[in-house]
Amino acid sequence: MKEIYRVRDLRFSYGKNEVLKGVNLSVKQGDFLAFIGANGSGKSTLIKLLLGIEKPTSGTIDYDGKPLGKDTDFSRISYVPQLMVASYDFPITVNELVDLGLYGEKLTADERERRIDDALSLVDLEGFHDRLYGALSGGQRQRVLIAKALISMTDVLILDEPTTGIDFKAREELFHILRHLHDIHGITILMITHELHLVEDMIDGVYVLEDGVLEKRRD
Numbered sequence: 001m002k003e004i005y006r007v008r009d010l011r012f013s014y015g016k017n018e019v020l021k022g023v024n025l026s027v028k029q030g031d032f033l034a035f036i037g038a039n040g041s042g043k044s045t046l047i048k049l050l051l052g053i054e055k056p057t058s059g060t061i062d063y064d065g066k067p068l069g070k071d072t073d074f075s076r077i078s079y080v081p082q083l084m085v086a087s088y089d090f091p092i093t094v095n096e097l098v099d100l101g102l103y104g105e106k107l108t109a110d111e112r113e114r115r116i117d118d119a120l121s122l123v124d125l126e127g128f129h130d131r132l133y134g135a136l137s138g139g140q141r142q143r144v145l146i147a148k149a150l151i152s153m154t155d156v157l158i159l160d161e162p163t164t165g166i167d168f169k170a171r172e173e174l175f176h177i178l179r180h181l182h183d184i185h186g187i188t189i190l191m192i193t194h195e196l197h198l199v200e201d202m203i204d205g206v207y208v209l210e211d212g213v214l215e216k217r218r219d
Ligand SMILES: Nc1ncnc2c1ncn2[C@@H]1O[C@H](COP(=O)(O)OP(=O)(O)OP(=O)(O)O)[C@@H](O)[C@H]1O
Pocket: 014, 017, 019, 037, 038, 039, 040, 041, 042, 043, 044, 045, 046
């Protein structure tokens, strides 16, 4: 399988605080990986580096065989942040929000509509177009954000604790959708989660970040 990410001896500091102290990682196309670690261990920071939001202090990150940087097609790397209840507390519909994921694409109105329909059906939210985002449940909001991320024909979906603040049933539904996206659509998924018990049977590997170093957890 093609290598999507190759991270070598990655170091990163915020000022004098060295958070990542030589992280190595290989992500192959179609992998479904979970990342765990104590609060403040640097999981979100690692994600920011994989997204190109932060730059390494030293070490390298290759994406699709080339250094991550100005030549990277970032539209193929999608990110779903932690659910923030306060955000989107303005009247935006599901349709308008998912449409933001098509930013910059030149499409006819019919094509846009079809892409939005397809994305909403991937997350089991058919018919939710005109609902107000702010009036949805936490699990439904998270699924709308995943639809927005997927609509850009993504290769990699990166999620930061996608089940924070949602109830048990909605968590199970969300993981079921992620599994479907992975198994049927072949999307590579990297996910920070504390809920290994719910995902253990569907993931390819668990990585633990501790003392600035990433280790694959042995079964
Ligand atoms: N923008 C920033 N400026 C300075 N320090 C930061 C910044 N963001 C994070 N840190 C520090 O870097 C360390 C790692 O933070 P990070 O958010 O990556 O951890 P995390 O493993 O994602 O934590 P959590 O599980 O609590 O979300 C922490 O000590 C944090 O205080």
